[in-house]
Amino acid sequence: MSNVSNKSLRLDRYLASVTDYSRSDAKKLIKAGEITVDGVAIRDPGQTVALDAVVNLSGHSLRTVGPRYIMLNKPQGYICAARDRRHQTVLDLMEEDNPERLHVAGRLDIDTTGLVLLTDDGSWSHAVTSPQRKCWKSYYVETAEVITEQTQVHFSRGVFLKDDTARTLPAELELLGERVARLKICEGRYHQVKRMFGAEGNLVTSLHREAIGEIVLDLDLAEGEYRYLTAAEVASVQT
Structure with missing residues (x-):
């Protein structure tokens, strides 16, 4: 995915940004005529290039600079x-x-x-x-023991994890079977899902993240x- 922008970079800097070449090596490639920008060979390392330009190195297209x-x-x-x-x-x-x-x-x-x-x-x-952004993470969970409705209540108000001084933020637990559930949390504490079930005397045997926010x-x-x-x-x- 490219991110089109009105900004531009020096060609040598552009090349170093999208490859493993150093700025020094990038300059050598440019001066050797190995680089084309929008189909035109460029030999000046200081030439500016738009971030949405089509840049080729020895005939191979380079990915556009921008966040991934x-x-x-x-x-x-x-x-x-x-x-x-x-x-x-x-x-x-x-x-x-x-x-x-x-x-x-x-x-x-x-x-x-x-x-x-x-x-x-x-x-x-x-x-x-x-956690302040409330970007919910959804997990499919399988456990060793039966997941009780009491666990569902506890998770909804937050639970204390071992060695933590504050409760977890309220979470949503949907029971899908005796030992299967979908859990939604908006935190990311260390081993949080496993520790939450551990606080209830249960062991997570399988854990799979299905979604983060609206990204499934x-x-x-x-x-x-x-x-x-x-x-x-x-x-x-x-x-």
Whole structure:
């Protein structure tokens, strides 16, 4: 997804922004005539380029500069981090330019599956994760023990988690079966869903995030696949 803008950048800076080349290497490529802008070869690194221009490197199109908004269907076994010595990360699933600039807006545990949002837009990410913004996250939950109506009441008024001094914010728990439920929360405390059920003496055996706000996991995405958000999905998060 591109984000058309009236702004422009120096060509060498543009090239460094959308590739792994340094500014120095970008200048060499430009001077060598390897870069075209809207079909015209440019040899001046200081030439300005519009962010919606069609830029090619050795005949291959480069992605437009601008914030990226991505949904990923996270499988088990991956962690939501930029890098880790022991485990694969969600960035390992992605084929993106400058992946290190992306961060997860609302992390999932290593054994939790489902919707993960990645972006390089800090304001948008904050709107997704801040409890004050009331961006509800929806989870499909399976548990070891029967989920009682008492748990439903407790969640609706907030529960105390071990080592936390404040109750969780009110949550919505929809009972789908004896050991199956859909939980909606607007916080993102450490292992929150598992700890909420743990406070009720129950164990979460399977956890899958279905939606964040109005952004629903695309059912056409297999585990490990991702796509860019639509303009409407991006706009549904108020920054």
